[in-house]
Amino acid sequence: MTWIRRVYFGDNLSILRRLPSESVHLIYIDPPFNTGKEQSRTRLRVVQSDTGNRRGFGGRTYESIPIDEKAYPDDFDDYEAFLVPRLEEAYRILTPNGSLYFHIDYREVHYCKIWLDRIFGRDCFLNEIIWAYDYGGKPKNRWPAKHDNILFYVKDPNHYTFNVDAIDREPYMAPGLVGPEKAARGKLPTDVWWHTIVGTNSKEKTGYPTQKPVGVIDRIIKASSNAGDVVMDFFAGSGTVGESCLKLNRQFILIDNHPEAIHVMRQRFAGVEGIEWINAFNTSSGDTQSLDPFE
Ligand SMILES: C[S@@+](CC[C@H](N)C(=O)[O-])C[C@H]1O[C@@H](n2cnc3c(N)ncnc32)[C@H](O)[C@@H]1O
Numbered sequence: 041m042t043w044i045r046r047v048y049f050g051d052n053l054s055i056l057r058r059l060p061s062e063s064v065h066l067i068y069i070d071p072p073f074n075t076g077k078e079q080s081r082t083r084l085r086v087v088q089s090d091t092g093n094r095r096g097f098g099g100r101t102y103e104s105i106p107i108d109e110k111a112y113p114d115d116f117d118d119y120e121a122f123l124v125p126r127l128e129e130a131y132r133i134l135t136p137n138g139s140l141y142f143h144i145d146y147r148e149v150h151y152c153k154i155w156l157d158r159i160f161g162r163d164c165f166l167n168e169i170i171w172a173y174d175y176g177g178k179p180k181n182r183w184p185a186k187h188d189n190i191l192f193y194v195k196d197p198n199h200y201t202f203n204v205d206a207i208d209r210e211p212y213m214a215p216g217l218v219g220p221e222k223a224a225r226g227k228l229p230t231d232v233w234w235h236t237i238v239g240t241n242s243k244e245k246t247g248y249p250t251q252k253p254v255g256v257i258d259r260i261i262k263a264s265s266n267a268g269d270v271v272m273d274f275f276a277g278s279g280t281v282g283e284s285c286l287k288l289n290r291q292f293i294l295i296d297n298h299p300e301a302i303h304v305m306r307q308r309f310a311g312v313e314g315i316e317w318i319n320a321f322n323t324s325s326g327d328t329q330s331l332d333p334f335e
Contacts, residue, residue, distance in 0.1 A: 043314060044270055044291040047282070049302045050320030052274040052295045056129035064133050064293065065201070065269035068260055068281055070143035070252055071123060119148070124155050126274070131159050133272070137199050139264040141169075142191040143252070149189040160193045167192040170232045171256055190260075201269075204228070206262040233259070248278035248304045257284045265290055279305035286312060297321075 048055050130140055140160070144152050149168070157165060169190040178184035194200035209226030212218050238244055238251050245251065257280050265271055267289045273281035276294035278301065285292040286309075296302060302317075309315055 044293060045282075045285075045312070045314050046293045046316045046318060047276070047279070047302065047305055047309075048293070048295040048318045048320050049297070049299070050295065050318075051297050053126055053129065055295050055320050056126060056133065056274060059129075059133050059293070061132050062135045062138075063270065064272045065135050065138050066141075066261065066265040066271045066290075067130050067134060067138070068141045068143070068257065068271070068273050069130070069275050070250070070273070070277065071126075071275045072250075073145045073148055120151070120155065123152070124159075127156060127159050130274070131195070134195050136196055137201060138195050139200055140191075140193045141260050141264070142193070143171075144189050144191070146185055146187065146189060149191065153191060156191060156193055160195065163197050164193050164195065165191065166194055166197070167231050172232060172234050173237045175237050192264075201264055201266060203263055203266070208259060208262070229259070244283075246278040246304045246308055248301065251278040252280050254280055254284055254287075257281055258288065261285065261288055261290060276305070277301050279308050283308060 127142075134140065140156075142152060142156060153165070153168075169192060170187050171190060172187045174186050176186075207228060210229050212223055212227050215223035233256065235253055235256050238253050244254055261271060261281075261284050268291065270291040270293065271281060271285050272293040272295075273279075274293075274295040276282070276296045277298075279294055282292050282294050282305065284290075294305065296305075306317075
């Protein structure tokens with residue numbers, strides 16, 4: 041069996057449409073939130089240049105040459121039009137016993153739940169996980185919003201992977217009430233997960249602005265997949281899902297359309313054997329080519 045460790049550079053919708061049905065066991069995604077601002081991305085070609093201001097491997101320098109700018113107005117109607125076709129593809133690609141974890145913020149979660157219920161069915165919705173943290177400024181005119189929401193869906197509520205014994209346990213809030221043996225073992229987490237954000241001085245920090253903590257992703261991957269399974273993140277950013285998969289012995293498919301994300305993943309996975317870097321922007325025919333945008 042060929043072990044899949046694949047990173048695509050390109051728009052996720054066109055890549056998802058080319059992936060086979062029922063081929064991925066677990067999908068975690070953390071799409072850009074509906075910010076109300078226009079989301080624009082300048083598509084860049086990165087070329088080696090002695091005067092370039094980007095530093096790459098072996099001390100080489102590069103400069104970015106804009107090819108075109110892609111933008112979508114990040115308002116409500118467009119957000120639905122952007123997300124729903126990608127979620128439909130995710131459903132098609134999941135194995136019959138597969139799971140989706142959809143990471144979103146408190147302003148969007150209710151709309152996204154309705155779109156996901158339509159695609160998966162309401163009975164396939166298992167949890168809304170609250171990832172709670174306590175960091176950054178606090179407004180004085182309302183309750184400070186210090187959580188993200190992660191919607192957990194399965195394709196078949198009677199047949200899905202959930203490895204309860206693999207889940208990391210937490211300290212009891214009142215260990216004195218449960219006896220020393222239980223207190224030492226810790227308790228199973230609930231659907232509220234307290235976990236710090238990736239700190240400025242943290243070892244796992246890559247510099248990618250929206251990077252999520254490996255601890256949160258590890259918990260999802262351990263619970264909802266088995267060793268050797270294929271895990272996909274098609275809004276991959278800094279590649280946190282890939283890092284967790286390498287540690288936990290899962291195969292992975294990562295997709296991002298931002299050159300900076302690919303650059304960060306190249307650094308994060310430096311020295312890892314067997315990763316295919318696929319530049320899907322460079323294909324007009326629909327076939328992919330193994331090309332690295334930073335070479
Ligand atoms: C919130 S970030 C993901 C961060 C990631 N979870 C991590 O831990 O680093 C969302 C990512 O989606 C990417 N993205 C947005 N639209 C995309 C599209 N149409 N195709 C592929 N990637 C896209 C952005 O470039 C960005 O890196």
